[in-house]
Amino acid sequence: MSQQPALELSQRSRWAKDQAISFLMQQAVENRGVISLAAGLVDEASLPVSECRTAMNDLFSDDARARHALQYGTTGGADVLREQLRHHLARLERCSVEQLNLDVKQLVLTTGSQQLLALVADALFDPGDICLVAAPTYFVFLGVLNGVGARAIPIETDARGLNPQALDAELTRLDAAGELPRVKLIYIVSEFENPSGVSIATERRREVVALAKKWSRDHRLFVLDDAAYRELRYDGEARPSLWSFDEARDTVILAQTFSKSFSPGVRVGMGVLPKSLVGPVCDLKGNDDFGSPNLNQHLLATVLASGRYESHVNEVCAAYRLKRDAMLAALDHEFAGVPGVTWLRPEGGLYVWLTLPEEIETGFSSRLFQLATKTHRVMYVPGELCYPAGTAAVRKNQMRLSYGVQDAAGITEGIRRLAAAIRELQT
């Protein structure tokens, strides 16, 4: 029998291996029947079936528009949607389209905002370059940074989001260490952060943008404002984006998506880019796929033009508000007054961030994770995944709980099971 030749993969491929998300998805497959408070999927009942059906009928009733949608588009995206998105963005920023000060070509349409994050990482990072991230942060983006060999350095956060003083101090330290030339990006999930649920305070947004400009001494230090959950607000007042504080429009990259507010199966994301990055990002995307599906862009443009999008978002928010409240009520019921157990009350998004007593670890190899998934049949995302591995910031006694997929009864039962697993551990 002949020996198999070895598989020689690229360095990039080795860096992309063993992402936490793969392990989590594997766990989901192996533990069917568990109540998943881990998955970041969206609420099935709120998906826009009738909106899509109507829009498709509209689009396909016009032969010329239908043919346009079924043909190749451009790498940057369909102008009919980009023009709509300028108006959409103006509504979110509560300003006029003129005040946006934004060329339509600066809007690049992607396969979810995930692709935009990956393209920005590819455009900016050489191996060893540095990204400053809120701690905790979106663990899938930590995987993207790993995948390009970049170093993620955690910046302290609190209930008002990333702390600008800590950011300034870290940049001062990096400068003193001669590392400033390697710092390319500050990454912040600005609204109802995945995983913490925190939205960075308005004044801090202004400060972070100012700091990025201040430290753009030799080269441009960009800010990536990941506003994926922006439209899922259930209480309180909307805030202006970090991007809005970048008056010169040369520092902040704004990422948004219609996966959460509309449909992840349609999978249209967008980036609002400083002019200097439009060419580089489109060059990379040209090599990757020369354009996300045109049909989906025309479909979404049809939905936006119909005026049915906003009422759909209102319905989605109403549904998630109930589910968030169900999770908060269940947490209150199970954990109120329990020493060392705390959680944040998110004003939107899909996640509650739970902190347990120091001695209770939550990781994949912890007793709690085993007990929860195997005995009590409930799953969560271990909090330690949300910190850059091997840094002092890592905390092992936290978890991300999502109310995205389960209905209210499932959420209540899931939290009951989780509490039972924690109690079993403590006895």
Place this chain on the structure above:
Amino acid sequence: MSQQPALELSQRSRWAKDQAISFLMQQAVENRGVISLAAGLVDEASLPVSECRTAMNDLFSDDARARHALQYGTTGGADVLREQLRHHLARLERCSVEQLNLDVKQLVLTTGSQQLLALVADALFDPGDICLVAAPTYFVFLGVLNGVGARAIPIETDARGLNPQALDAELTRLDAAGELPRVKLIYIVSEFENPSGVSIATERRREVVALAKKWSRDHRLFVLDDAAYRELRYDGEARPSLWSFDEARDTVILAQTFSKSFSPGVRVGMGVLPKSLVGPVCDLKGNDDFGSPNLNQHLLATVLASGRYESHVNEVCAAYRLKRDAMLAALDHEFAGVPGVTWLRPEGGLYVWLTLPEEIETGFSSRLFQLATKTHRVMYVPGELCYPAGTAAVRKNQMRLSYGVQDAAGITEGIRRLAAAIRELQT
């Protein structure tokens, strides 16, 4: 006035810059009104408007299926489509599904086959690694190779496609030079090659696969069988894929797409991967977008299940057959008997490869390109783009002519204008 901080991009970003495709698209924008025989777009009239409308109605008439399609899918793709594609592939290979010997997980669904090409390049190539390519070859893939810093080495071809003896000789030379460890992939557009229109001869397919296995001495040398145009056959007998000769299913990656045979706006491509590459490719895709749009995959699955796909392909082929014949007739009319002007008669695909007398250069900066685009208002793809830059293989007196977009009258007029430009140059 303050000085702008410098833009510090990644090495990858610098490699991805200045792709020929960007220049061509720019030319198309700047020269509206020219007859483009350059664009690789598909025939507008043949786009499947009614097929898509019917399939969408079908999909959205079933609430559960519609919700499934509008939710996230998996990184590898929707199983409902992958299962259909196994049957589709068996039909193309003229064997049973069992004979395919293919696990459904080895089918990875991508945003066009372009994304599959990019993922394979990312999985295999470190900077300086080597890809052996037919000369001429698909110039966008040369851009992908540039983008990852790989070296493309041209292998001699003739009217029967890539020459296995030349391939073996090049591998022998590379081995002697100590470069064999850097050789990762052999890339061939196997059916109606973009740009030459040639389909590699059946016996040569077998030989190329055998050579890849023979030279997989220390590590696996893969073959990428880019069969994007496979279903666009207008004459002659279908051939078995290179992939079919890889009985162990461990050497050949088969890339196909529904962009050409169905709709580029739907943009579903697929890769059939050796088991060893499924994990690496999905890990990379997980970071890039964690899955192409689920809706499009469910739409295509609905079309395939309805049986309307095959009749659509027959219509598409009938339309392109007429357009190919129009181009060949026009070439015959303008160039028959002109010394030094030759072209190949393709049995399918979208391209005719035209060779001019040695002294007539066709590149972007050539007099012919200027005359053609500015004076005679016709555009083509310069042939030199289809050879690895700076190699001895480059020929400057060729061009790729596409009959994809224009109707028969446009094709005839386009060739007339091209002939006029060439004649003007010769006088």
